[in-house]
Amino acid sequence: MSTDLLERDLLREVDGEIRFDAGARGAYSTDASNYRQVPIGVVLPRNVEAGARAIAVCREHDVPVLSRGGGTSLAGQGTNAAVIVDWSKYCNRLVSVDPRRSTCVVEPGIALDDLNRQLAEHGLKFGPKPATHSHCTIGGMIGNNSCGASAQRYGKTADNVSRLEILTYDGRRAWVGRSSTADDELGDLRAKLRDIRDRYAEEIRERFPDIPRRISGYNLDRLLGEELDLAGLVVGSEGTLATVLRAEIDLVPVVPATAMLALGYPDVTAAADAVPDIVGHSSPMQVEAIDGELVHFMKEEGQFLDSVATLPEGESWLLVQFGADTGEEADHQLRSLLRALGKSASDEDVAVSEEPDRQQQMLKAREAGLGVTAHPPDMPASWEGWEDSAVPPHRLGDYLRDLLSLFADHGYEKPALYGHFGHGCVHIRMPFRLKSGPGVRDFRQFLHSAAELVTSYGGSLSGEHGDGQARGELLRCMFGSAIVSAFEEVKAAFDPRDRMNPGKIVHPYRTDENLRLGADYHPSAPATFLGFxxxxxxxxxxxxxxxxxxxxxxxxxxxxxxxxxxxxxxxxxxxxxxxxxxxxxxxxxxxxxxxxxxxxxxxxxxxxxxxxxxxxxxxxxxxxxxxxxxxxxxxxYRHRLRPAAHYSLGWLPIVSRLAQSAPRLVNSALRAPVLAQTAKRLGGIAPERTPPRFADVSFQRLCRRRAAPRPGEPGAVVLWPDTFTNHFAPHIGRAAVDVLEDAGLRVAVPPQPLCCGLTWMSTGQLGMAKRVLRRTLRVLRPWLEAGTPIVGLEPSCDAVFRSDSRELLPHDEDAQRLREQFVTFAEALRDHAAPGWQPPRVDKRAVVQEHCHQHAVLGYGADVELMRRAGVDVDVLDSGCCGLAGNFGFERGHYDVSVACAERVLLPALREADPSTAVVADGFSCRTQIEHGLPSRRPVHLAELLRSGMR
Incomplete structure (x- = not known):
């Protein structure tokens, strides 16, 4: 096969982005599983017809294809040595909605949450909701027969698909559904499937477990009716039978009111034993489980602590959610279950909530499982492989006890258990040793033993995540040789050349092939500048x-x-x-x-x-x-010439200090058309950007004659003169001094030229960043030894002290002291102000752009608390990064992306805001981006907002 010819033909015939470069092939080499296969290339079709044409070109070259959506497959079905057709970038439209019939037609690349947002105006939604709902695609859900927590009420994806427009590898295309008898190109295929059904009907009835969560294998049970349900058969086939071009899916009404019940148990098996009574008495929307080990991981990793705080007493928990047309009805269902269980809402092992936000907070603890269990504290890294087996719910407790014994028999540490217990589905990430030969062999042996165990309980290898490569080899254990032969015949009927996602489900790779790690895993171990x-x-x-x-x-x-x-x-x-x-x-x-x-x-x-x-x-x-x-x-860039912006922007603290000798002259030169364009070109600056003005007098110079406290004096704080406040916005520093002193604090401003090293770090000049930070620590040492709080005003610089300093100088005691003593401006006022101090009254509305480094490192709770105490009606935008991001938005070639980030949420929200509403943005980059995008708006720092309320 000539990939050059294939790439040439795809480029010539397909309206889309054709990627055969190393970057694309590397980025698509894995999904969310243990497996890795480098693709031949990647196609991103701009429309459905272009996607169909890409399949045709691949057929002409006789190369395998793999359709991909969000790439979140956990069993390896989303990776293959094939041409990957990624539908998610362009083929993501809601084509039509029929509210009367409660159906809609979608393209395969639309993400579930995006779809449900568009359906909200009709009061409808797609029922199944996996934990990856924010980014998994409908096409991927169809390929995997996805479920999620809401399947307790709405069933699997297969139960919610009306029709599919499919394309076989050999070019046949048709809409297929639950009872299609259309005279179309698939007539001979239907005849073959009827023959397979008739020959294997009794075996299908006998070997397919009658449980809510049987995802493994092809849905041969969908062929048993009088009419063939081809759509139901294709759902869950993991792209091995046909390509889904469009889907008509069933919708359900959005439930107006919900109520949540959390029940505590002494261990996870006791929680499992309680499930039959719960689902037998009531019809809950969700019955989710969390065990104590998962909560332990969250506490150790400092994640989802607000969610953990909502749980009642216990070592494992069930979360039971009810839904109804009114809150009273949902609450009645909840109270009825409590009475049936002999419990009360006041019991210590019971927590009740009718507030939607609090319920979502509870559920976040369950949805967090996949990430929190990946790198658990005090345990080896954990992996997929046996992460979603399912059994009849009434046998779940016994199954878990036997499964825990199997862990011990193989010498595995007890992992965290959680999942959809109302449907008997258990989620686990296992501490498999996938980097050694013995570890890989035991991984394989465990999977075979676990397959025998779940089969003995009448269960399924997969209750949600599918087979792919992780469980394809094990299907014979679950279904027997006859049904596996039927799977092979179905595959041959659809795809006789075995070009649709080969090696998955049918004629599968072994479970220990194509491992992302494996016994031959030998990563390089380079010396690094940072500590990690x-x-x-x-x-x-x-x-x-x-x-x-x-x-x-x-x-x-x-x-x-x-x-x-x-x-x-x-x-x-x-x-x-x-x-x-x-x-x-x-x-x-x-x-x-x-x-x-x-x-x-x-x-x-x-x-x-x-x-x-x-x-x-x-x-x-x-x-x-x-x-x-x-x-x-x-x-x-080590020992190499760097991009110009790394010098002009990376060395901004030095440039600013030099400009301070003649700021007005520098400002004039940077705004003279010819000089400005030349300077931008030489400095690697985007021509669309206007450089910020240097202040006439720096903040440090303004504070030079102020009486300052000494290290260790009561009420003393050091106000950090970051480069941006010092040289571009000294008025913010002045406002901060006024407010801090109003709060009873004595403010010292270091007079020496200082820097945190941020701009050198962001441009990868880490040797210089370390030298700058060490010098800063020497200057601050008397204050650090005295335990004096260091107060920051610029979030990006603050984050260096609070976080990046640990990477730059992981073993430096002064850096550790600085991390412990550093506080944001709001934290200083909240935690160190004089007793009884109250912030000045501002009494106005404010729209807030939270700096991304505040969100990621510093936290914004103190700021919101302070503004509310000042009488500010706070609206913190869910806008993400402003897009300027320090040097990023000023660099040549980044302008379009930078502005697009701001136009996503931030700038539209500010255009809609009333002119009297204050715009609060603590970050220099955020304020600059707003001023460039909306010159009529003047954003202010929190210090300025509070200062405006002082007499």
Whole structure:
């Protein structure tokens, strides 16, 4: 096969983006499973017809194809040595809605939450809701027969699909449904399927378990009626039978009112034993389980602590949610169950909530499982493989006891157990040793033993995540040889050349083939500039932290990942970038990413990383791409000429200090058309950007004659003169001094030229960043030794002291003291103000742009509390990064993405806000982006807002 000819024909004949480069192949080499297969190339069709044409071109070249949506498959069905057709970027439309029939037609790439947002105006939604609902696609849900917690009420995806428009590999195309008898191109296929049904009918009835969560194998039971349900058969086939081009799906009404009951139990098996009584008495929307080990992991990792706080006494819990037309009806269902269980809402092992926000907070603890269990504290890394078995709910307790014994027999530490217990489905990530030969052998042996165990209980290998490669080999144990033969005949009827996602379900790869790690895993262990203390000092370990959950691929909400939200490119997601770093380091002989630190594929993927640090807090497994980017840039440009912006913007503290000798002259020169354009061109600055004005007098110079306290004096604080406040916005520093002194604090401002090293770190000049930080620590040492609070005004600089200093100087005691003594402006007023002090009354409404580093590192609770005490009606926008992001938005080539980030939520919200509403933005970048996008708006720092209320 000539990939050059294939690529040429795809480029010529397909309206889409054709990617055969190393970056794309590396980014798509894995899904969310243990498996890795480098694709031939990637096609992103701009419309459904282009996707169909891409399949045709692949057929002409006789190459395998794999349709992919969100890439969140946990069993390996989303990775293959094939041409990957990614439907998620362009083919994501809601085509039509029929509210009367409660159906809609969608393209395969539409994400579930995006669909449900569009359906909300009709009071409808798609019922099944996996934990990845923010970014999983309907096409992927169809391929996997997805369920989620809501399946307790709405069933599996197969129960909610009316018709599918499918395309077979050999080019036949038709709409198929539950009772289609159409005279179309699939007539001979239907005849073959009827023959298979007739020959295997009794075996199907005998071997298919009658449980709510049987996802494994093909849905041959959908062929048993008088009419063939081809749509039901294709659902759950993991792209091995046909390509889904469009889907007509059934919708359900949005439930107006819900109530949640949390019940505590002494252990997870006791919780499982209680399930039959709960589902037998009532018809809950969800019955979810969390065990004590999962909560322990959350506490140790400092994640979802608000969710944990909602749980009642116990060591394991069931979350039972009811839904009805009114709150009274939902509450009646809940109270009825409590009475049947002999319990009361006042019991210590019971918690009740009718508030939707609090219920979502409770459920977050359950949805967190996949990420929290990936890198558990005090345990080896945990992996998929046996993560979603299902049994009859009334046998769940006994199954769990036997499963726990099986863990012990194989020497595995007890993992966290959770899942959809109302349907008998158990989620686990196991501490398999996948980096050693004996560990891989035991992994395989355990899977076979576990398959025999779940089959003995009349259960299913998979209750939600499908077979893929992880369980395809085990299907014979569950179904027997006859049914496996029927699967092979169905596959041959649809895809006789075995080109649709080969090696999955039918004629599968072994469970221990194509492992992302494996016994031959030999990643490089390069010396690094940064410490990576959370990963044992290993950049390789940090780069392998991502397990592919894909939360970074959501289109709305949160801070992670702004460039993906704008471009919808896998390589611009946190996951895609992490995958490329993994490929760069892990040493597989077929790795598409070559040249190590000099890799242009990795450089290009990281180029649009805004270093916003949103992933540090929002990524379920704690990937910190801003830090990884800094490390990569340090090596990539070591002993080489850097981009011009690394000098003009990376050395901004020095430039600002030099400009302070003649700020007005510098400002005039930077605004003279010819000089300005020349300076931008030489400095690598985007021509569309206007440089900020240098202040006539720096903040430090304004404070030079102020009487300052000495280290250790009562009420003393040090106000950090960051570069941005010092040289561009000294009025903010003055306002902060006034408010701090009003709060009874004595303010010292260091007179020496100081810097945190932020701009050098963000451009990967880490040697210089360390030198700058060490000098700062020497100047601050008397204050640090005295225990004096250090107060910051600029969130990006504050985050260096609170977080990045640990990476730069992991063993420096002064850096540790600084981390412990550093407080934000709001924290200083909340925690160190004189007793009885109240913030000045402002009494107005404010729209707030929370800085991404505040969100990720510092927290914004103190700021909101302070504003509310000042009488401010606070609206904190869910807008993510403003898009300027320090040097990013000023660099040539980034302007369009930078502005698109701001136009996603921030700027439209400010245009709609009343002119009298204050705009609060503590970050210099945020304020600059707002001023560039909306010159009529003047954003203010929190210090200015509070100062405006002082007499």
């Amino acid at each position: 203390p959370d990963d044992g000092g290993s950049f390789s370990q940090a780069a392998s932290r991502c397990v592919g959950i894909g939360n970074c691929r959501r289109s709305t909400g949160g801070v992670m990942c702004p460039s993906y939200m704008v471009t919808r490119e896998e390589e611009h997601s946190t996951r895609g970038r992490a995958r490329l770093l993994f490929e760069m380091l892990q040493g597989h002989p077929d790795a598409p990413v070559r040249n190590g630190w000099r890799s242009t594929a990795v450089r290009d993927a990281l180029d649009l990383c805004l270093a916003c640090k949103g992933c540090k807090s929002d990524c379920p497994v704690g990937v910190d791409m801003a830090t990884y980017k800094a490390e990569f840039l340090a090596h990539h």
